[in-house]
Amino acid sequence: MTAPLTPPPPPHNQSPDDPWAPPPTGGGSGAESWYGPEEPPAGPGLRTELIEAAVVTVVMALVGGALLGILWWWLAPHVPLVSDGSAVYFKETEGEQAVGVDGTFTLLALGAGALSALVVFLLRRRGGVPLVVALMVGGLLGAVLAWRLGVWLGPGTDVAARAKEVGRGVTFSAPLKLGAKGALLVWPFAGLLVHLGLTAMFGPRDPEPGPSGEDKDGYGVA
Secondary structure, eight states: OOOOOOOOOOOSSOOTTOTTSOOOOSOSTTOOOOOOSOOOOOOOOHHHHHHHHHHHHHHIIIIIHHHHHHHHHHHSOOOEEEEOSSOEEESSTTOOHHHHHHHHHHHHHHHHHHHHHHHHHHHOTTOOHHHHHHHHHHHHHHHHHHHHHHHHHSSOSOHHHHHHHHOTTOOEEOOOOOOOGGGGGHHHHHHHHHHHHHHHHHSOOOOOBOTTSBBTTSOBOO
């Protein structure tokens, strides 16, 4: 009879190069591990986004509103009034100055919304819900502040006292008045639309999946 061709059991003390040695189980200092590609950097936390949104809201409301109010007061046409001693009338019954006052505010608010959205996008391209809300709230507060500031800087609101002061038949300017209150919404909605458009065209995009189920940066797609 012949003995079976089975290899003898390995000795207890094996060298690292012994073919009978079992494969390493990991965890040693010399074991190599593969961790795959690095994960993409995470975006800012919610606290940071809220702080940025608060800063945007305050700057738009105070600085932007003040500039818009001054420009409106400076560029808006004057509405001439005249008194006959007993009542006050528009000097030009078919004049378009009153419409021009609202139109000037609307155009300035439209430009303010586009400019604020552009600045915010250039400073913070990743966007985020808090930032969009800040654009809306800051734009609305800035428009209200601009409206009240322009009225305060303009001619006095007491038309009867002003007519009595200048005298009968003397032309004077009417108070700065925003007839179409819907113009206050132009700034926030213009800022929202411009910011969304810039984000859609030039904002960061998610990596597209490759043919092997992984995106172009080497991360698996669920």
